[in-house]
Amino acid sequence: MAESEVKLTIGEDKVTTVDVTKGAAVDLKARDPEHLHDHVRVQFHDIFGEPDETVFSFDFVWTWAFKLFTNTKLWCYRITSLICGLPLAIYWGIHFALLSFCAIWCCEPYLKAYAIELHCVRRVFQTMLNAFYRPCFEAMGYIFYNIRVQVTKQ
Template identity: 80%
Template structure:
Protein backbone atom coordinates (compact mmCIF):
# COMPACT_ATOMS: atom_id res chain seq x y z
CA UNK A 1 0.00 0.00 0.00
CA UNK A 2 1.43 3.37 -0.98
CA UNK A 3 0.27 6.89 -1.78
CA UNK A 4 0.61 8.31 -5.27
CA UNK A 5 3.20 10.94 -6.27
CA UNK A 6 0.75 13.75 -5.55
CA UNK A 7 0.27 12.53 -1.98
CA UNK A 8 -3.40 11.91 -2.80
CA UNK A 9 -5.58 8.90 -2.23
CA UNK A 10 -4.24 5.52 -1.20
CA UNK A 11 -3.84 2.88 -3.92
CA UNK A 12 -3.92 -0.84 -3.35
CA UNK A 13 -2.62 -3.63 -5.53
CA UNK A 14 -5.16 -6.38 -6.17
CA UNK A 15 -3.68 -9.02 -8.45
CA UNK A 16 -2.09 -7.02 -11.24
CA UNK A 17 -4.50 -4.07 -10.91
CA UNK A 18 -3.83 -0.85 -9.07
CA UNK A 19 -7.11 0.23 -7.52
CA UNK A 20 -8.06 3.09 -5.26
CA UNK A 21 -9.82 2.51 -1.98
CA UNK A 22 -12.89 4.16 -3.51
CA UNK A 23 -13.01 1.64 -6.39
CA UNK A 24 -14.17 -1.35 -4.36
CA UNK A 25 -17.37 -1.81 -6.39
CA UNK A 26 -15.37 -2.31 -9.64
CA UNK A 27 -17.69 0.06 -11.50
CA UNK A 28 -20.86 -1.89 -10.68
CA UNK A 29 -23.91 0.35 -10.86
CA UNK A 30 -26.81 0.00 -8.46
CA UNK A 31 -30.31 -0.30 -9.92
CA UNK A 32 -32.64 1.94 -7.93
CA UNK A 33 -35.73 0.57 -9.71
CA UNK A 34 -35.17 -3.18 -9.38
CA UNK A 35 -33.72 -3.59 -5.91
CA UNK A 36 -34.17 -7.38 -5.81
CA UNK A 37 -32.69 -8.55 -9.14
CA UNK A 38 -32.07 -12.07 -7.81
CA UNK A 39 -35.69 -12.38 -6.54
CA UNK A 40 -34.54 -13.20 -3.02
CA UNK A 41 -37.74 -11.96 -1.44
CA UNK A 42 -40.59 -13.10 -3.66
CA UNK A 43 -42.23 -14.66 -0.59
CA UNK A 44 -42.67 -11.25 1.10
CA UNK A 45 -43.94 -9.23 -1.85
CA UNK A 46 -47.29 -8.52 -0.22
CA UNK A 47 -49.91 -6.28 -1.80
CA UNK A 48 -53.30 -5.21 -0.48
CA UNK A 49 -55.16 -7.83 -2.53
CA UNK A 50 -52.86 -10.58 -1.13
CA UNK A 51 -54.15 -9.84 2.38
CA UNK A 52 -57.69 -8.51 1.91
CA UNK A 53 -60.43 -9.77 -0.34
CA UNK A 54 -64.18 -9.54 -0.14
CA UNK A 55 -65.65 -12.84 -1.34
CA UNK A 56 -68.65 -11.74 -3.43
CA UNK A 57 -71.14 -8.98 -4.17
CA UNK A 58 -73.27 -9.81 -1.13
CA UNK A 59 -70.43 -9.32 1.37
CA UNK A 60 -68.57 -6.09 0.68
CA UNK A 61 -67.87 -2.77 2.35
CA UNK A 62 -68.62 0.70 1.11
CA UNK A 63 -66.46 1.74 -1.85
CA UNK A 64 -64.91 4.66 0.04
CA UNK A 65 -63.93 2.31 2.90
CA UNK A 66 -62.29 -0.12 0.46
CA UNK A 67 -60.38 2.66 -1.33
CA UNK A 68 -59.33 4.30 1.95
CA UNK A 69 -58.23 0.93 3.43
CA UNK A 70 -56.17 0.29 0.29
CA UNK A 71 -54.47 3.68 0.53
CA UNK A 72 -53.88 3.34 4.29
CA UNK A 73 -52.47 -0.17 4.02
CA UNK A 74 -50.17 0.71 1.11
CA UNK A 75 -48.88 3.97 2.59
CA UNK A 76 -48.48 2.72 6.17
CA UNK A 77 -46.55 -0.31 4.90
CA UNK A 78 -44.33 1.90 2.73
CA UNK A 79 -43.62 4.58 5.35
CA UNK A 80 -43.11 2.15 8.24
CA UNK A 81 -40.59 0.27 6.10
CA UNK A 82 -38.85 3.50 5.12
CA UNK A 83 -38.63 4.77 8.70
CA UNK A 84 -37.38 1.45 10.09
CA UNK A 85 -34.85 1.12 7.26
CA UNK A 86 -33.71 4.71 7.88
CA UNK A 87 -33.12 3.97 11.56
CA UNK A 88 -31.77 0.42 11.29
CA UNK A 89 -30.60 0.02 7.67
CA UNK A 90 -27.15 1.60 7.91
CA UNK A 91 -26.16 0.03 11.25
CA UNK A 92 -27.36 -3.36 9.97
CA UNK A 93 -25.47 -2.87 6.69
CA UNK A 94 -22.32 -2.27 8.76
CA UNK A 95 -23.05 -5.30 10.95
CA UNK A 96 -23.71 -7.62 7.99
CA UNK A 97 -20.70 -6.26 6.12
CA UNK A 98 -18.49 -7.10 9.12
CA UNK A 99 -20.20 -10.48 9.55
CA UNK A 100 -19.73 -11.57 5.94
CA UNK A 101 -16.17 -10.23 5.92
CA UNK A 102 -15.38 -12.35 8.99
CA UNK A 103 -17.21 -15.33 7.51
CA UNK A 104 -15.18 -15.00 4.31
CA UNK A 105 -11.98 -14.64 6.33
CA UNK A 106 -12.74 -17.79 8.32
CA UNK A 107 -13.67 -19.76 5.19
CA UNK A 108 -10.50 -18.69 3.36
CA UNK A 109 -7.92 -18.67 6.13
CA UNK A 110 -9.27 -21.20 8.66
CA UNK A 111 -11.84 -23.68 7.35
CA UNK A 112 -10.45 -24.48 3.91
CA UNK A 113 -6.84 -25.09 5.09
CA UNK A 114 -8.16 -27.17 8.00
CA UNK A 115 -10.34 -29.28 5.69
CA UNK A 116 -7.42 -29.79 3.29
CA UNK A 117 -5.16 -30.88 6.18
CA UNK A 118 -7.92 -33.13 7.53
CA UNK A 119 -8.35 -34.76 4.10
CA UNK A 120 -4.59 -35.43 3.92
CA UNK A 121 -4.55 -36.90 7.44
CA UNK A 122 -7.58 -39.09 6.75
CA UNK A 123 -6.04 -40.32 3.49
CA UNK A 124 -3.74 -42.62 5.49
CA UNK A 125 -6.62 -44.01 7.51
CA UNK A 126 -8.70 -44.51 4.34
CA UNK A 127 -5.92 -46.50 2.70
CA UNK A 128 -5.54 -48.63 5.84
CA UNK A 129 -9.30 -49.20 6.03
CA UNK A 130 -9.51 -50.15 2.32
CA UNK A 131 -6.61 -52.56 2.76
CA UNK A 132 -8.31 -54.21 5.74
CA UNK A 133 -11.61 -54.53 3.84
CA UNK A 134 -9.89 -55.98 0.77
CA UNK A 135 -7.85 -58.41 2.90
CA UNK A 136 -10.53 -59.73 5.28
CA UNK A 137 -14.09 -58.79 4.32
CA UNK A 138 -14.03 -58.92 0.52
CA UNK A 139 -12.88 -62.59 0.34
CA UNK A 140 -15.71 -63.63 2.67
CA UNK A 141 -18.33 -61.95 0.49
CA UNK A 142 -16.79 -63.36 -2.69
CA UNK A 143 -16.99 -66.89 -1.23
CA UNK A 144 -20.62 -66.30 -0.22
CA UNK A 145 -21.33 -65.04 -3.73
CA UNK A 146 -19.84 -68.20 -5.25
CA UNK A 147 -21.85 -70.36 -2.85
CA UNK A 148 -25.18 -68.79 -3.82
CA UNK A 149 -24.33 -68.28 -7.50
CA UNK A 150 -26.31 -71.25 -8.87
CA UNK A 151 -29.37 -70.91 -6.65
CA UNK A 152 -32.46 -70.01 -8.70
CA UNK A 153 -35.89 -69.15 -7.33
CA UNK A 154 -38.84 -70.09 -9.52
CA UNK A 155 -42.56 -69.58 -9.24
CA UNK A 156 -44.33 -72.70 -8.13
Protein backbone atom coordinates (compact mmCIF):
# COMPACT_ATOMS: atom_id res chain seq x y z
CA MET A 1 0.00 0.00 0.00
CA ALA A 2 1.36 3.41 -0.93
CA GLU A 3 1.98 5.97 1.78
CA SER A 4 -0.70 8.36 0.46
CA GLU A 5 -3.47 5.73 0.61
CA VAL A 6 -5.99 5.88 3.44
CA LYS A 7 -7.95 2.79 4.52
CA LEU A 8 -11.69 3.26 4.92
CA THR A 9 -14.48 0.95 5.94
CA ILE A 10 -17.72 1.48 4.03
CA GLY A 11 -20.34 -0.94 5.26
CA GLU A 12 -18.62 -4.30 5.28
CA ASP A 13 -16.13 -3.33 2.55
CA LYS A 14 -12.60 -2.21 3.27
CA VAL A 15 -11.48 0.19 0.57
CA THR A 16 -8.65 2.62 0.07
CA THR A 17 -8.97 6.18 -1.11
CA VAL A 18 -7.18 5.14 -4.29
CA ASP A 19 -9.86 2.54 -5.21
CA VAL A 20 -13.09 4.57 -5.13
CA THR A 21 -14.37 2.85 -8.27
CA LYS A 22 -14.52 -0.48 -6.36
CA GLY A 23 -12.95 -2.27 -9.31
CA ALA A 24 -15.58 -1.15 -11.84
CA ALA A 25 -14.12 -0.87 -15.30
CA VAL A 26 -14.99 1.56 -18.04
CA ASP A 27 -16.66 -0.10 -21.02
CA LEU A 28 -14.90 1.44 -24.01
CA LYS A 29 -17.36 -0.11 -26.49
CA ALA A 30 -20.73 0.77 -24.94
CA ARG A 31 -20.13 4.34 -23.79
CA ASP A 32 -23.82 5.21 -23.40
CA PRO A 33 -25.34 2.11 -21.79
CA GLU A 34 -28.28 4.08 -20.36
CA HIS A 35 -29.09 5.63 -23.79
CA LEU A 36 -28.88 9.17 -22.41
CA HIS A 37 -27.94 10.73 -25.73
CA ASP A 38 -29.89 8.92 -28.41
CA HIS A 39 -31.29 12.28 -29.52
CA VAL A 40 -27.82 13.51 -30.61
CA ARG A 41 -26.92 10.36 -32.54
CA VAL A 42 -26.64 11.85 -36.02
CA GLN A 43 -25.30 10.11 -39.10
CA PHE A 44 -24.68 11.44 -42.60
CA HIS A 45 -27.88 9.92 -43.97
CA ASP A 46 -29.92 11.56 -41.17
CA ILE A 47 -28.86 14.97 -42.52
CA PHE A 48 -28.34 14.55 -46.26
CA GLY A 49 -30.43 12.74 -48.82
CA GLU A 50 -30.89 13.23 -52.52
CA PRO A 51 -34.56 12.77 -53.37
CA ASP A 52 -34.45 10.73 -56.62
CA GLU A 53 -32.43 9.74 -59.67
CA THR A 54 -33.08 13.05 -61.43
CA VAL A 55 -31.57 15.19 -58.67
CA PHE A 56 -28.22 13.85 -57.54
CA SER A 57 -24.62 14.94 -57.34
CA PHE A 58 -21.57 13.27 -58.81
CA ASP A 59 -20.62 10.03 -57.06
CA PHE A 60 -17.24 11.37 -55.96
CA VAL A 61 -18.92 14.44 -54.41
CA TRP A 62 -21.36 12.26 -52.48
CA THR A 63 -18.58 9.92 -51.36
CA TRP A 64 -16.25 12.73 -50.30
CA ALA A 65 -19.09 14.61 -48.58
CA PHE A 66 -19.80 11.46 -46.56
CA LYS A 67 -16.15 11.03 -45.60
CA LEU A 68 -15.62 14.72 -44.77
CA PHE A 69 -18.80 14.98 -42.73
CA THR A 70 -18.06 11.82 -40.75
CA ASN A 71 -14.41 12.59 -40.07
CA THR A 72 -14.99 16.26 -39.31
CA LYS A 73 -17.70 15.37 -36.82
CA LEU A 74 -15.45 12.74 -35.20
CA TRP A 75 -12.31 14.87 -34.94
CA CYS A 76 -14.11 18.04 -33.81
CA TYR A 77 -15.74 16.01 -31.06
CA ARG A 78 -12.44 14.38 -30.08
CA ILE A 79 -10.52 17.67 -29.99
CA THR A 80 -13.28 19.44 -28.07
CA SER A 81 -13.54 16.59 -25.56
CA LEU A 82 -9.74 16.54 -25.21
CA ILE A 83 -9.68 20.25 -24.37
CA CYS A 84 -12.87 20.49 -22.31
CA GLY A 85 -13.67 16.93 -21.20
CA LEU A 86 -11.35 16.62 -18.21
CA PRO A 87 -12.04 20.08 -16.72
CA LEU A 88 -15.77 19.49 -17.17
CA ALA A 89 -15.50 16.04 -15.58
CA ILE A 90 -13.89 17.72 -12.55
CA TYR A 91 -16.56 20.44 -12.51
CA TRP A 92 -19.46 17.98 -12.72
CA GLY A 93 -17.83 15.70 -10.14
CA ILE A 94 -17.68 18.64 -7.71
CA HIS A 95 -21.20 19.75 -8.65
CA PHE A 96 -22.78 16.36 -8.02
CA ALA A 97 -20.72 15.85 -4.86
CA LEU A 98 -22.10 19.15 -3.52
CA LEU A 99 -25.64 18.21 -4.58
CA SER A 100 -25.27 14.89 -2.78
CA PHE A 101 -23.89 16.66 0.29
CA CYS A 102 -26.80 19.12 0.34
CA ALA A 103 -29.39 16.38 -0.14
CA ILE A 104 -27.89 14.16 2.56
CA TRP A 105 -26.78 16.69 5.17
CA CYS A 106 -29.12 19.68 4.59
CA CYS A 107 -32.36 18.94 2.75
CA GLU A 108 -33.41 15.59 4.23
CA PRO A 109 -32.70 16.55 7.87
CA TYR A 110 -34.51 19.87 7.35
CA LEU A 111 -37.54 18.18 5.79
CA LYS A 112 -37.63 15.58 8.57
CA ALA A 113 -37.43 18.32 11.24
CA TYR A 114 -40.15 20.28 9.43
CA ALA A 115 -42.40 17.21 9.31
CA ILE A 116 -41.88 16.65 13.05
CA GLU A 117 -42.59 20.30 13.83
CA LEU A 118 -45.77 20.32 11.74
CA HIS A 119 -47.05 17.07 13.24
CA CYS A 120 -48.90 19.00 15.98
CA VAL A 121 -50.48 21.38 13.45
CA ARG A 122 -51.53 18.41 11.34
CA ARG A 123 -53.24 16.77 14.30
CA VAL A 124 -55.12 19.99 15.16
CA PHE A 125 -56.42 20.36 11.59
CA GLN A 126 -57.26 16.67 11.39
CA THR A 127 -59.24 16.91 14.63
CA MET A 128 -61.09 20.00 13.40
CA LEU A 129 -61.94 18.34 10.08
CA ASN A 130 -63.18 15.21 11.85
CA ALA A 131 -65.23 17.26 14.33
CA PHE A 132 -66.86 19.80 12.00
CA TYR A 133 -66.65 18.84 8.33
CA ARG A 134 -66.82 15.08 8.39
CA PRO A 135 -70.32 14.90 9.97
CA CYS A 136 -71.64 17.39 7.40
CA PHE A 137 -70.27 15.45 4.45
CA GLU A 138 -71.43 12.13 5.89
CA ALA A 139 -74.93 13.59 6.29
CA MET A 140 -74.90 14.80 2.69
CA GLY A 141 -73.71 11.35 1.64
CA TYR A 142 -76.66 9.73 3.44
CA ILE A 143 -79.09 12.15 1.77
CA PHE A 144 -77.94 11.19 -1.71
CA TYR A 145 -77.26 7.52 -0.89
CA ASN A 146 -80.67 6.16 -1.89
CA ILE A 147 -81.12 8.19 -5.07
CA ARG A 148 -81.31 5.88 -8.03
CA VAL A 149 -81.26 6.98 -11.65
CA GLN A 150 -82.86 4.75 -14.22
CA VAL A 151 -82.36 5.31 -17.94
CA THR A 152 -84.82 3.79 -20.36
CA LYS A 153 -84.82 3.94 -24.13
CA GLN A 154 -88.07 4.50 -25.97
